[in-house]
Every structure is written in structure tokens, then in C-alpha cells.
Amino acid sequence: MPARIPRIFSLVGTALLLPACAAAAPYTIVDLGDLPGTTQPLGAISINNRGQVTGHTYIGGSHHAFLWSPAQPNGPTGSMIDLGVISDPLIYINSLGQVAFNGGLQGVGGEVAFLWTPSTPNGSSGSAVPAVSTTFPSSVLGLNDIGQMVGRMYPGTAFFWTPLTPNGSSGVTNVYQAFGSNGPYWGPGYGNFGAATAINNAGQVAGYAIFDFYGRAFIHQNPPASFPPVSPYDFGTIAPADLLEPFQPNNQEGASGLGSINASGHGAGSRVFANSLGQVCKLPVYWDGSSFRGIGTACSYTANAINNHDMVVGQTLLANANGESGGFLYANGVMTELRTLIDPSLGWRIVNATGINDAGQIVGVGNHNGSIRPFLMTPEPVPVDVSSQVLVNPLGRRCVKPKCWQTMVLTNNGANSVNGPLSLVINFSGPGVTLANASGTTSVITPAGRPYIDAPVVSLAPGASVNLNLVFDDPSGNPFSFTKQVLAGPGKR
Amino acid sequence: MNTPSTSSAVRQRGRFGAALLLTLCAAAAAHAAPIAFHVELDTSILPGHAGAPFALLFELTDGSGSGDANNTASLSNFSFAGGAMLGAPALDGGASGSTSAGITLTDTAFLSAFTQGFSAGAKLGFDVSLSTAGDAGDTPDEFSFFVLDASGAPLPTTDFGGSFLLVDINSSAPQVVSFAATGAYAAMGAPLVSAIGGPTPVPEPGAAWLMACGLAAVAWLARRRRA
Numbered sequence: 001m002p003a004r005i006p007r008i009f010s011l012v013g014t015a016l017l018l019p020a021c022a023a024a025a026p027y028t029i030v031d032l033g034d035l036p037g038t039t040q041p042l043g044a045i046s047i048n049n050r051g052q053v054t055g056h057t058y059i060g061g062s063h064h065a066f067l068w069s070p071a072q073p074n075g076p077t078g079s080m081i082d083l084g085v086i087s088d089p090l091i092y093i094n095s096l097g098q099v100a101f102n103g104g105l106q107g108v109g110g111e112v113a114f115l116w117t118p119s120t121p122n123g124s125s126g127s128a129v130p131a132v133s134t135t136f137p138s139s140v141l142g143l144n145d146i147g148q149m150v151g152r153m154y155p156g157t158a159f160f161w162t163p164l165t166p167n168g169s170s171g172v173t174n175v176y177q178a179f180g181s182n183g184p185y186w187g188p189g190y191g192n193f194g195a196a197t198a199i200n201n202a203g204q205v206a207g208y209a210i211f212d213f214y215g216r217a218f219i220h221q222n223p224p225a226s227f228p229p230v231s232p233y234d235f236g237t238i239a240p241a242d243l244l245e246p247f248q249p250n251n252q253e254g255a256s257g258l259g260s261i262n263a264s265g266h267g268a269g270s271r272v273f274a275n276s277l278g279q280v281c282k283l284p285v286y287w288d289g290s291s292f293r294g295i296g297t298a299c300s301y302t303a304n305a306i307n308n309h310d311m312v313v314g315q316t317l318l319a320n321a322n323g324e325s326g327g328f329l330y331a332n333g334v335m336t337e338l339r340t341l342i343d344p345s346l347g348w349r350i351v352n353a354t355g356i357n358d359a360g361q362i363v364g365v366g367n368h369n370g371s372i373r374p375f376l377m378t379p380e381p382v383p384v385d386v387s388s389q390v391l392v393n394p395l396g397r398r399c400v401k402p403k404c405w406q407t408m409v410l411t412n413n414g415a416n417s418v419n420g421p422l423s424l425v426i427n428f429s430g431p432g433v434t435l436a437n438a439s440g441t442t443s444v445i446t447p448a449g450r451p452y453i454d455a456p457v458v459s460l461a462p463g464a465s466v467n468l469n470l471v472f473d474d475p476s477g478n479p480f481s482f483t484k485q486v487l488a489g490p491g492k493r
Numbered sequence: 494m495n496t497p498s499t500s501s502a503v504r505q506r507g508r509f510g511a512a513l514l515l516t517l518c519a520a521a522a523a524h525a526a527p528i529a530f531h532v533e534l535d536t537s538i539l540p541g542h543a544g545a546p547f548a549l550l551f552e553l554t555d556g557s558g559s560g561d562a563n564n565t566a567s568l569s570n571f572s573f574a575g576g577a578m579l580g581a582p583a584l585d586g587g588a589s590g591s592t593s594a595g596i597t598l599t600d601t602a603f604l605s606a607f608t609q610g611f612s613a614g615a616k617l618g619f620d621v622s623l624s625t626a627g628d629a630g631d632t633p634d635e636f637s638f639f640v641l642d643a644s645g646a647p648l649p650t651t652d653f654g655g656s657f658l659l660v661d662i663n664s665s666a667p668q669v670v671s672f673a674a675t676g677a678y679a680a681m682g683a684p685l686v687s688a689i690g691g692p693t694p695v696p697e698p699g700a701a702w703l704m705a706c707g708l709a710a711v712a713w714l715a716r717r718r719r720a
Contacts, residue, residue: 393631394631394632394633395632395633395635395661395663396554396556396632396633396634396635396637396659396661396662396663397554397556397632397635398552398554398635398637398639398654398656398659399552399554399604400550400552400639400641400645400646400647400654400655401645403654404654405652405653405654405655406632407653469653469654471653471654477585477603477604478603479555479558479559479603479604480558481558
């Protein structure tokens with residue numbers, strides 16, 4: 001019986017377009033540039049889903065926040081504006097382009113949380129107000145898309161601030177009451193007594209409370225937002241049930257905190273684990289909703305941000321001989337050093353990754369050819385496997401040593417157009433034969449190293465066909481076979 | 494007047510004859526009919542051409558790759574119009590014969606090929622008879638015809654593989670596709686293909702053959718009844 005040439009994917013059944021099996025997607029990286037007068041470039045801190053980035057730098061002797069906006073949504077080029085003097089690098093941006101940061105205020109003996117609101121959504125001009133308090137010091141640590149803020153404030157409380165209207169500049173402040181080992185007390189508090197550190201759009205507030213010497217992470221569910229807020233603005237009490245793990249007094253293992261929370265209530269932060277030597281070690285962690293998952297094995301590092309696809313970024317110890325720290329991306333249980341996702345010839349060393357948006361764009365601090373620079377990494381698009389929709393019909397093969405020729409007819413058997421570019425990936429079942437007219441070899445789609453050829457079409461309408469002429473080098477003249485995979489859409493194969 | 498025993502014997506012979514006819518018809522229908530066609534190629538520019546000496550290459554590739562021997566190409570009635578064969582042919586796989594005695598290509602191997610040097614005349618002509626059994630895999634068997642130059646490379650044609658003619662045996666009525674020469678050989682044009690014994694090389698469809706068998710069976714039974 002003649003052998004049936006197998007196919008990678010069945011050509012019957014549903015016509016779902018599946019993401020091609022891909023290794024960690026490669027990224028492009030750009031330097032976000034400088035504000036006029038910058039004397040000491042520092043870094044990018046956070047990014048929203050449009051690709052707007054906030055960060056900090058020095059102008060003269062002053063610490064400034066910047067807002068970088070892309071020319072096109074999520075694009076690699078854009079422009080930067082100065083948001084003014086800040087007191088620390090805690091800077092947050094939401095989907096509207098509001099920016100929360102901390103700065104000084106005349107007559108207040110400490111930093112104050114500011115909220116900068118653009119004149120138009122995602123615009124590059126706007127104004128900042130000391131939203132939380134003009135009397136007591138406050139530090140903002142989290143901002144959601146409604147414009148609600150969380151943080152800590154004098155005299156030892158965590159605050160929750162909500163605007164009177166969505167994304168408004170004036171609002172009301174609530175301080176959390178927390179429990180303690182000797183009964184309720186006010187807190188988590190200012191300084192090293194705990195804080196509310198992140199908030200999502202559903203009003204879930206992440207933070208840490210300190211009851212002995214160590215912080216314990218919590219997630220507290222606020223009531224749904226209402227506008228105007230309901231008086232007396234009591235948003236509840238941090239209760240034992242809010243702790244992510246049972247409280248164990250005076251036990252450093254289990255000390256934890258979350259600095260970022262996504263729409264699913266999952267978070268990124270750090271937790272102390274006991275290692276095999278009985279020592280304790282603070283690791284970056286991903287909170288999956290029911291347990292902490294340690295990221296990597298390097299002590300003293302943390303996870304900084306999480307997006308709504310449960311992709312986490314942070315800083316870790318690189319697996320190289322230099323003992324350098326570097327940024328990582330953690331997704332689907334796998335930690336990847338960011339340096340492995342960019343072209344090494346570009347001269348970047350990723351020092352820390354501080355923000356990630358739902359498009360997978362990552363920002364942070366890098367060393368570019370010896371200079372500390374704010375970077376933006378953007379994932380390259382990954383083509384889609386359309387083998388179940390685009391059928392491949394081989395025609396006959398003819399050979400004159402050392403070459404063989406064969407035409408493949410690709411037909412869109414689905415109800416929808418397939419957007420190109422379109423590529424046919426060839427996976428030879430044995431050695432000795434190569435695709436002489438290959439457009440390239442796979443590097444992103446696994447397994448890597450397979451030849452592919454691009455089809456000369458922009459798109460393929462339902463029922464339409466395109467011929468692909470394959471030229472093989474078969475020096476031995478032996479029979480050969482191969483499996484086929486059809487990829488569609490932009491991005492490296 | 495037939496006796497009961499005689500009548501029974503006739504009935505038995507009649508049933509046997511009908512069964513034999515139906516069996517033969519079914520067997521014939523199960524095997525797709527071969528296609529036959531004549532090919533003529535203008536070779537008048539080849540004598541004295543820089544690419545000389547030239548060679549003919551006839552090839553049958555097995556789509557399954559295993560050499561399932563389910564198809565055969567027979568080539569005969571070669572004419573060179575002033576040209577002649579040069580040397581002995583090279584035979585690969587299931588190739589045998591000669592241009593004078595006739596060539597047979599059976600796909601007993603992945604690649605069955607007959608290569609024969611020739612000095613070109615004004616025209617080259619030959620007949621092809623090709624069986625049309627489909628392969629079980631997704632790649633069909635293919636018959637192809639090339640002219641090679643002195644380096645062994647195919648003369649360029651509008652086929653990206655350089656063939657002048659090919660047949661993909663992907664149905665019981667495969668299409669004969671011809672390609673025109675290009676570049677320095679463009680004046681050769683494309684080979685002319687004509688059916689042998691009819692206006693087209695398309696074989697009689699299996700359905701028509703079955704209908705003919707059915708009509709023959711009816712006629713045979715009717716004649717028996719009259720007798």
C-alpha cells in the first residue's frame with residue numbers, strides 16, 4: 001500500500017484558527033528618549049494599554065516624571081512631556097492616560113499623592129492636583145482605570161481614594177481599619193506598618209498588613225464603585241479572611257506583598273520561602289488566586305507588574321557568570337530572561353522590567369551601550385496556524401537530479417478570508433533533502449529550523465486558491481516526504 | 494423441442510454467460526482506461542545550437558514514493574525528422590526499452606526515467622499511452638517529458654521545473670499539460686498534443702463504459718430469449 005503522507009494538523013473538523021505553536025515571542029526594543037535638559041536618564045515605570053509610558057528622570061538637580069505617548073497606539077515611536085517634579089519613582093498610569101505620582105506640597109511635611117489628568121483622553125496636556133490630602137502626607141501606590149487610587153498616608157493608615165465622577169480630579173478619601181493580634185486597630189499604616197499597594201477596576205485592593213515584624217499580603221474587595229460615592233465613604237475593614245495565607249506570628253516564611261493586581265484578582269509581588277538549607281529567601285511571585293507560585297530561584301528580587309493575561313514582569317538574577325540582575329517575563333509557568341527575547345546585537349542589557357500592558361508591551365530600565373535608559377519592548381506579531389482552514393493539495397513531483405519540482409495548491413476552505421502573508425512550512429520526514437527556494441526557516445514557530453515558503457498573496461478569499469511552486473534539492477534522488485503547515489498573518493515564522 | 498434437462502443446461506449456461514459478462518464489465522470499469530496521445534515538438538532550432546548535444550528525458554514519478562507499480566507509460570512511434578538517437582539510453586527505476594523498440598516506464602520506484610541523447614532534426618514526435626490508476630496518498634503519480642542540454646539541465650520552459658509536458662494522474666481523466674520553451678529556446682514553442690484515434694486525449698468515462706456493458710448484456714439476453 002502506498003504510504004499516506006501525514007499532516008501536522010487534521011484538515012477536517014472545525015475551522016478554528018489556532019495560534020501557531022511558538023517559542024517565547026521575540027520583541028523589538030526602543031529607547032524612549034529624553035526630556036529637554038535631561039542630565040541623568042533613569043527609567044520607565046508603567047505602561048497602559050494604549051502604550052503610553054510613564055517614567056522618571058533628572059533635569060538639573062530635580063527629579064521629574066515624564067509621560068511618553070506613542071504616535072500610533074502601541075507604536076514604537078512617540079513623544080515625551082514633563083509632568084513636573086516628583087519625590088520618588090512611584091508613578092502609575094491608567095487607560096485614560098491619568099498619571100498618579102508623589103510630589104512635594106507647600107506646608108505639608110512629607111510627599112503628597114498627585115493625580116494628573118489629561119485635557120482629552122490620552123492627551124499630552126493636562127493638570128495635576130494633590131487629590132488625596134492637602135494637609136497630611138500621602139503616597140500613592142496604585143491607580144485603576146476609573147481613577148481610583150490607593151496608598152498609605154499619615155498618621156499610619158492605608159488609604160483608598162475614589163473620585164466623585166469617573167476619572168475626576170476631586171474625590172473622597174477613606175482610611176482602612178485593620179485587625180491586629182490584640183483586636184482592631186487603624187492600619188495597615190504609614191511607614192513600615194503596611195500599605196494598600198494596588199487596585200483593579202473591580203475595586204479589589206491588594207496590599208500588605210504588618211502584625212509582627214513581617215508583612216502579609218491581602219486582597220480586599222471593595223463595594224462596586226458608585227458615582228458620587230456613598231457617604232460616609234466607609235469601604236470596609238481589612239479582615240483576616242482578606243489575607244492570602246493564614247497568619248503565622250513571628251514567622252518570616254510567608255511574609256509577602258503584592259505590588260500589582262489584574263482584573264482576575266491575580267497578582268505579582270514577592271514572598272519569603274524557606275530553602276533547602278533552612279534559610280529564608282524572598283522570591284518574585286505570581287499569585288494565581290489560590291496560591292503563590294515562586295518565580296525563579298534568585299533571592300531578594302521581586303515581580304513588579306502583571307497584566308490581564310497573567311503575564312508577569314520583574315527583576316531577577318541572570319543566569320550568566322557576571323552576577324548581573326536583569327528583567328524577566330513569566331507566563332504560563334515559564335520564566336524567560338528578557339535579554340533572550342531581543343536582538344543581542346542591539347547592545348541592550350535589561351536591568352529591570354517594571355510594567356507590562358495587555359498587548360504584552362514591557363517597560364523598564366536598561367543599559368544601552370553603557371547608558372541607563374528607559375526602554376519599551378513590543379512583542380513581534382506571531383502568525384496564526386490556519387492549516388485547518390487552508391487545505392494543501394499537492395500536485396505531482398518531477399525530478400532531474402539533483403532537483404525536484406512540485407506544486408502545492410493552497411485553497412481557503414473556510415467561510416472567512418485569510419489575511420496574509422501566507423506561508424507554507426515544510427517538515428521533511430528524513431534527511432538529505434532541502435527546500436531550494438525557501439523564503440526562510442522557522443525561528444519563532446516550533447520546532448525551529450524548518451523551511452517555509454511565502455505565498456504571493458495578500459489574502460485568500462473563501463474558495464480561492466494559490467499555487468506554490470516548490471523546488472527541492474535531492475542530490476541522492478531518493479524518495480522523500482514531508483508534512484505541511486500553513487501560517488497566516490504578520491510576524492516571524 | 495427442448496427436454497427439461499436440455500432447457501436447464503441452457504439456463505445454466507445463460508446464467509454463467511451473464512455472470513461472466515458482468516464480471517468482465519465490472520473488472521474493466523474498476524481499472525481506469527489509459528489515455529493515449531501523440532506529441533510533436535519543433536526542434537528545428539536545436540541543430541548547431543550552443544546547448545547541444547541534447548537528450549530526451551521521459552519520467553514517471555510515484556506519488557506514494559514507495560514504488561507501487563500501479564501505473565505504466567508506454568512510448569512508441571518515435572520520429573526525429575532528420576535527427577537520430579545518440580548512444581545508449583540511461584535507464585532508472587522501472588524504465589526499459591528504446592526509442593526504436595518502444596519505451597516502458599512503470600513506477601516500480603520513486604523515480605523511473607528514460608534518458609536518451611539525440612541529434613535533433615526538424616521535429617520530434619512520439620506516442621504516449623498512459624494508465625490512470627490513482628495513488629492512495631495525497632500526491633499523484635506524474636508523467637513528464639523534458640529536453641536536456643549538454644549540461645544535463647532541462648531547457649527552460651514556462652513550467653518552473655522545465656518540463657515540456659506533464660500529466661498528473663490525479664483522476665481517471667487526467668489533463669495533459671504542455672509548456673512552451675523560453676529564453677534562447679523560445680522559438681521551439683510548446684509541443685503539439687493530439688489524441689490518438691479521436692479529437693481529444695480524454696478517455697471514455699467509466700460511467701459510459703458501464704452503460705455500454707449494460708446494453709450489451711441486455712442485447713445478449715434478448716437474443717438468447719429469441720433463440
